[in-house]
Amino acid sequence: QMQQLLLHLSLLKGDYLRFCQQIFPEACCLDLLSDLRGRNIFVSLLDDDKEEYRIHPLFRDFLQYKLRRDIGIDAFRQKLNKIGEFFESQGDFEQAVDYFLQAENFYKAAQILEKQGSIWLEKGKIIVLERFVSQIPEDKLSDHPEILLHKAEINRLHGKTDEALNILQKASRIFEEKGDVRGKAEALHLMASVIRRQGRVETALQLLSEVERLIDSNREANAFASVRLKMANTRGLCYIKQGKWDEAEECFKLTLKFAEELLDEKYIKIALHNMALPAAFRGDFTEALRWFGKIFTDSKSIPQEAIGHLNVARLHIFRGELNDAEKHLKQAIEICQAFNLKDLMAEVLEAFGNLHREKGEYQKAADFYAQAEKIYIGLGIDLSTQNLLEERAKLYLLLGWDSKAKGLAERLLESRNKRGSQLSIKIAQFLLAYIRAAMQDLKDLEDEVCELKDFFREKELNYDEAQAALLLARIYLATGKRQAAFEALERALDLTARFDYDYWLASEIKINPDFFNDPDIKAMLPDLQIVPDTLPVIARDPGKIVNVEAKVFDLVLCTFGKIEIRRANTLIPQSAWITRRARDIFIFIATSKNRRILKDNIIETFWMDEDPSIVEKNFHPTISHIRKALNWHQPVKVNVITFSDGAYQINPELSCFIDTEEFEFALAEAHKARISEDIEKMKLNLIRATELYAGEFMPGVYDDWVEEKRRYFDSQYLRVLGSLAKISFSQKDFASVINYIEKLLQKDPFREDAYRLLMQTYAAQGKKAEVVRCFNELQNVLKKELNVQPSSRTVKLFHELLERA
Numbered sequence: 001q002m003q004q005l006l007l008h009l010s011l012l013k014g015d016y017l018r019f020c021q022q023i024f025p026e027a028c029c030l031d032l033l034s035d036l037r038g039r040n041i042f043v044s045l046l047d048d049d050k051e052e053y054r055i056h057p058l059f060r061d062f063l064q065y066k067l068r069r070d071i072g073i074d075a076f077r078q079k080l081n082k083i084g085e086f087f088e089s090q091g092d093f094e095q096a097v098d099y100f101l102q103a104e105n106f107y108k109a110a111q112i113l114e115k116q117g118s119i120w121l122e123k124g125k126i127i128v129l130e131r132f133v134s135q136i137p138e139d140k141l142s143d144h145p146e147i148l149l150h151k152a153e154i155n156r157l158h159g160k161t162d163e164a165l166n167i168l169q170k171a172s173r174i175f176e177e178k179g180d181v182r183g184k185a186e187a188l189h190l191m192a193s194v195i196r197r198q199g200r201v202e203t204a205l206q207l208l209s210e211v212e213r214l215i216d217s218n219r220e221a222n223a224f225a226s227v228r229l230k231m232a233n234t235r236g237l238c239y240i241k242q243g244k245w246d247e248a249e250e251c252f253k254l255t256l257k258f259a260e261e262l263l264d265e266k267y268i269k270i271a272l273h274n275m276a277l278p279a280a281f282r283g284d285f286t287e288a289l290r291w292f293g294k295i296f297t298d299s300k301s302i303p304q305e306a307i308g309h310l311n312v313a314r315l316h317i318f319r320g321e322l323n324d325a326e327k328h329l330k331q332a333i334e335i336c337q338a339f340n341l342k343d344l345m346a347e348v349l350e351a352f353g354n355l356h357r358e359k360g361e362y363q364k365a366a367d368f369y370a371q372a373e374k375i376y377i378g379l380g381i382d383l384s385t386q387n388l389l390e391e392r393a394k395l396y397l398l399l400g401w402d403s404k405a406k407g408l409a410e411r412l413l414e415s416r417n418k419r420g421s422q423l424s425i426k427i428a429q430f431l432l433a434y435i436r437a438a439m440q441d442l443k444d445l446e447d448e449v450c451e452l453k454d455f456f457r458e459k460e461l462n463y464d465e466a467q468a469a470l471l472l473a474r475i476y477l478a479t480g481k482r483q484a485a486f487e488a489l490e491r492a493l494d495l496t497a498r499f500d501y502d503y504w505l506a507s508e509i510k511i512n513p514d515f516f517n518d519p520d521i522k523a524m525l526p527d528l529q530i531v532p533d534t535l536p537v538i539a540r541d542p543g544k545i546v547n548v549e550a551k552v553f554d555l556v557l558c559t560f561g562k563i564e565i566r567r568a569n570t571l572i573p574q575s576a577w578i579t580r581r582a583r584d585i586f587i588f589i590a591t592s593k594n595r596r597i598l599k600d601n602i603i604e605t606f607w608m609d610e611d612p613s614i615v616e617k618n619f620h621p622t623i624s625h626i627r628k629a630l631n632w633h634q635p636v637k638v639n640v641i642t643f644s645d646g647a648y649q650i651n652p653e654l655s656c657f658i659d660t661e662e663f664e665f666a667l668a669e670a671h672k673a674r675i676s677e678d679i680e681k682m683k684l685n686l687i688r689a690t691e692l693y694a695g696e697f698m699p700g701v702y703d704d705w706v707e708e709k710r711r712y713f714d715s716q717y718l719r720v721l722g723s724l725a726k727i728s729f730s731q732k733d734f735a736s737v738i739n740y741i742e743k744l745l746q747k748d749p750f751r752e753d754a755y756r757l758l759m760q761t762y763a764a765q766g767k768k769a770e771v772v773r774c775f776n777e778l779q780n781v782l783k784k785e786l787n788v789q790p791s792s793r794t795v796k797l798f799h800e801l802l803e804r805a
Contacts, residue, residue, distance in 0.1 A: 007070070010063030011083055077103040084108065094128060101135045110136055110144040117150035122266050122302065126339045130154045145174040149186055156194055157303065159343030159379040164194050181218050185211050185227045193234050199385055199421065201241045208235050229258035229267055236274060243423050243459045245278040252277075266302055269295045273308045283463030283499050285315045306335035306344050310351060317354055318463070320503030325355055333635050345636070346375035350388050352635055357395050365395055367569045370552040371636075374655075384415035385424075390431055398511075402439045409435050426455055430464065434471055446475050453488075463504075466495040470508060474515050482520070489524060502528050554654035555630075555640060557590050560663070560713070561695025567634050576632035581606060582625040587698065588705065589641065589648050591660045596649035605705050623648070660713070663692045667716060670723075679727060686724050693717045718744055718751075725757055729764075737761045749781055752794050763801040771801050 068076045084099030088108075093116045100109040113132060120129045133151050141147055148171035155164040168191045175183035192207035208231055215224045236251030252274045259267035276291030292312045295305065309332035316325035329352055336345040353368035369392050376383055383389055389412045396405035409432040416425045430452050433445055453468035469492035476485035496505050506528045509516045516522060556566035565572045565586070577583040585606055589597050607615045623641065630640040642651050650656060666689040673682035697710040721744040728736035741758045744751060755778040762770035775790070775798045782788050790798075 007063050007067040010060045010067060011079060077105070081105055081108075088112065094125075097132050101132065106136055106140045110140060110147060113150070114144050114146040117147060121150060121153055126154055126157060126303070142174060145171045145178070145180075145183060145187075148174070149183075149190060152190055152194075156190075156197070157339070157341055157343075159381065161194050161198055162380075165191060168194070181214060182224060182227070185214050185224060188214070189227055189230050189234065193230075196234060196238050196241070199241070199419075201238045201421070205235065205238050208238075225258065225262060226264070229255060229262065229264065232258060233267070233270060233274060237277075240274075240277050240281065241421060241423075243281070243461075245282060245460060249275070249278050266304065269302070269308075270304050273304070273311070276311070280311065280315060282460050283466070283495075283501075285318055285463075286500060289315055303335065303339040303341060306332045306339070306341055306348070309335070310344065310348055313351055313355075317351070317358060318504065319500070320358070320506075322355060322358060325351075329355065330635055333637075337637060342375060343379055343381065346372045346379070346381070347386070349375065349636070350386070350391060353395075354391055357391070357398065362395060362399060363569070367552050369395070371568060374552070382415070382419075384412055384420065390427065393431060393435065397435060397438060402435060406432070406435045406439065423459070423461075426452060427464070430468060430471075434467075437471055437474060440478075442475055442478060446472070446479065449475060462495050462499055463501065466492045466499075466501055466504070469495070470505075474512065477515060477518065477521070486520065486524065489521065493524065493526065497526065502526075553657045554638065555590075555650065555656045555658075557587065557656070557658045558694070559587060559591065559698050560659050560693050561699065563587070563698055563701075565630075567630055567632070567638075567640075568636070570633060572629060572632050576629045578625040578629070579622070582622050582629065584698075584701065584703070584706075585622060586626045586630070586641070590650055590656075590658055591709065594649070595652075595656070595658070595661075596647050598647045599643075600646070602648065605703075659692050659694075660697070660709075663689055663713070663716070666692065667720070670720075683724065683727050686720050686727075689720045690717070690724070693720075714747065718747055721747075722754065725754070729757060729761060732764070734761050734765055750786065752778065752791055755790075756794055756797050759798060759801055763804065768802065771798070 071079075080099050080103035084096045084103060084105065087093075087099065088096035093112050097109045097112050097116075100106075100112070109132065113129070113136070117129055117133075120126075129150060133147060133154065136144075136147065141151070148167050152164040152167040152171065155161075155167065168187050172184055172187040172191070175181075175187055188207055188211045192204040192211070195207065196204035211227065211231060215227065218224070232251050233255040236248045236255065239245075239248035239251060252271055255267065256271035256275065258264075259271050272291060272294045276288040279285075279291065280288035289312065292308060292315070295308045309328040313325040313328035313332065316322070316328065329348055332348045332351075333345070335341070336348060349368050349372040353365045353372065355365075356362070356368060357365040369388060372388055373383065376386060376388065389408055393405045393408045393412070396402075396408065409428065413425070413428040413432055416428050420428070429448070433449050433452065436442070436445055449468055449472045453465055453472055456462075456465035456468055469488045473485045473488035473492065476482070476488060493505075495501065505525075509525070509528075516525070552569055553566075554568060556564070556569075558564040563583075565583070574583075585602060588602065588605065589595065603615055603619065607619070610618075627639065627641055631637045638651065638654065640651055640654065641648055643649075666685045670682045670685035670689070673679070673685060693713070697713045698706050721740045725737050725740040725744070728734075728740065737757065738761060741754050741761075744754050748754075755774060759771045759774045762768075762774060775794075778790055778794070782790060789795075
């Protein structure tokens with residue numbers, strides 16, 4: 001009876017053993033589990049009060065294998081189905097789908113996914129839904145096109161817009177074949193939403209009109225209220241792209257009205273957020289923040305709130321409220337990570353770059369821009385459609401790299417002229433004009449900036465108009481048109497007073513002191529209550545301050561000569577590690593083959609003589625300490641250490657630089673080059689190895705595993721030096737031979753082969769005295785330390801070299 005119970009209980013996961021009595025009423029589950037625990041047979045108690053038990057995972061896998069073999073696959077699936085039906089009756093649909101999928105009952109799983117998919121999306125359970133949908137075979141999805149809509153939305157949230165469109169086109173065809181007008185309308189609307197995100201606004205509006213005609217032609221038009229709600233919102237966003245602020249506001253008001261009628265909390269938040277957009281684009285940041293403030297509640301976060309936090313942060317940066325901006329960016333990051341919103345994550349990282357640029361922390365700004373670029377490129381997003389290149393050009397300008405900024409702005413404008421919107425092209429034109437003015441390149445600039453100012457005014461883009469008016473004032477003053485300069489400045493100051501652009505104006509005063517020190521200009525300025533420390537810092541010696549070209553790795557580990565661990569170019573201090581053991585376990589994992597090590601090997605290495613109870617108490621907290629340390633002061637929290645198949649490893653999705661790994665790679669490449677007789681390539685890789693080897697492995701740590709690795713790397717380093725010395729000798733590069741041999745002898749002073757090569761080098765240069773000195777030095781070292789004489793081979797070579805001399 002106990003064996004049969006265990007076999008059946010193995011089908012239940014984790015703490016779901018508590019349902020065993022309801023699923024298997026014929027067995028006295030709890031009594032038998034208690035007995036098994038008392039006999040210490042792979043069963044542990046999770047909670048004394050609730051009598052919740054857990055079967056050891058490896059034992060559970062064995063039991064499932066045995067049950068499947070004993071009763072056959074069909075009976076095994078029937079039992080999984082029975083458990084799935086139980087969880088479905090309890091309303092635990094995630095567990096139900098999981099069991100139906102294990103039983104390969106795709107029909108039942110798909111039925112639940114059709115009904116629950118949209119609910120899970122609204123609750124932000126994107127990863128759960130994605131995992132389930134990916135297990136449904138493609139031919140089964142055709143019978144359930146509603147799931148295709150969920151699959152497309154998942155791809156859209158991940159930034160995979162082309163995949164999303166392909167799925168939606170397929171769903172639309174299936175809905176049409178089934179005569180499902182509502183389903184087709186949903187699919188077409190989602191297509192319009194995705195196309196709008198790709199920047200094809202006119203095509204999106206055409207699709208929305210098609211959806212409207214489809215709904216209006218249906219006799220049950222009132223049944224499409226939720227589709228009309230979504231359409232109004234998407235149309236408003238299209239108008240935003242076109243700069244039609246009034247039309248956009250009307251659409252968002254309609255969205256809010258529909259959402260309130262349907263009691264749709266998610267879309268109420270979306271509508272409130274989008275009501276802020278026209279004000280934000282007009283440059284009325286105070287009004288925009290008022291609207292944005294309405295979307296954040298104490299209720300559980302939804303994915304759409306991430307863009308809200310991002311946009312609020314952007315406005316705070318415009319206003320110089322940098323602490324508030326940082327708080328909202330951190331909240332945006334948390335939501336992006338929780339729901340795996342990769343495309344939005346890139347925008348948040350870009351905004352972090354802007355924040356640090358405003359703080360004058362230019363290296364951090366460059367690092368965040370590099371991280372954002374990596375995600376954009378990984379998602380196949382054209383950088384010219386984003387703000388990243390503009391923001392990076394502004395950083396270059398602050399660093400004094402005018403030519404670099406100009407080149408970037410010119411490439412951006414060229415790209416946008418080919419496929420950008422009118423507004424995005426004008427923004428790029430203004431950026432280039434601003435940079436040219438900074439370089440005193442004023443030729444034909446006056447008319448261009450005047451035209452841009454008029455465009456921004458016509459479109460009610462007040463912030464952009466203020467910037468253009470001030471730039472025009474600077475150009476007028478530089479060309480001797482003082483009255484025109486005063487008039488343009490008056491317009492910029494008027495907009496500043498109306499919309500509270502004090503931070504921007506104060507920044508411009510600091511960046512352009514020559515213009516604002518003019519007595520007449522200075523007399524026009526208002527009294528700005530801005531703290532100077534909050535304003536952008538102009539680098540005096542930019543080359544020493546920031547390296548914008550440096551590749552940003554997710555993780556950097558240096559162990560040669562010193563121990564240094566970095567996450568995204570941020571050094572993790574020793575104080576971040578709770579214990580040295582935690583740090584050393586991380587290095588143990590990272591420097592193992594394939595950055596992976598079995599859990600048992602970790603325990604054997606670091607808790608060899610400890611009592612098992614102490615290991616059980618300390619192991620998982622130590623792993624937790626490692627994960628926390630690796631996210632020290634990181635806005636983007638990443639699970640750097642993952643566990644699978646009984647082993648811990650460095651997350652394979654991360655880009656890593658590990659010096660031991662790079663050292664081994666250089667040696668492997670040198671070996672390949674030697675086999676192919678490519679001496680120059682071999683030499684380059686050996687030199688690379690010496691550059692990486694900055695000293696002994698993990699200095700100051702003397703654990704057995706460290707000593708073993710240290711001896712290995714030391715011996716490899718000596719081999720590298722010896723090989724380089726021989727290559728240099730063959731190339732008659734005698735200075736390099738002496739340099740490599742001296743380094744080798746510092747590590748191993750008893751190497752007769754090194755002394756022989758050194759004597760040959762001196763002899764080839766005709767330095768007989770150095771040959772004698774070298775032999776005497778070897779003789780003395782061997783006699784003093786080992787009480788031996790040089791080998792006959794060495795003595796013979798010494799005499800031959802003297803005779804030749």
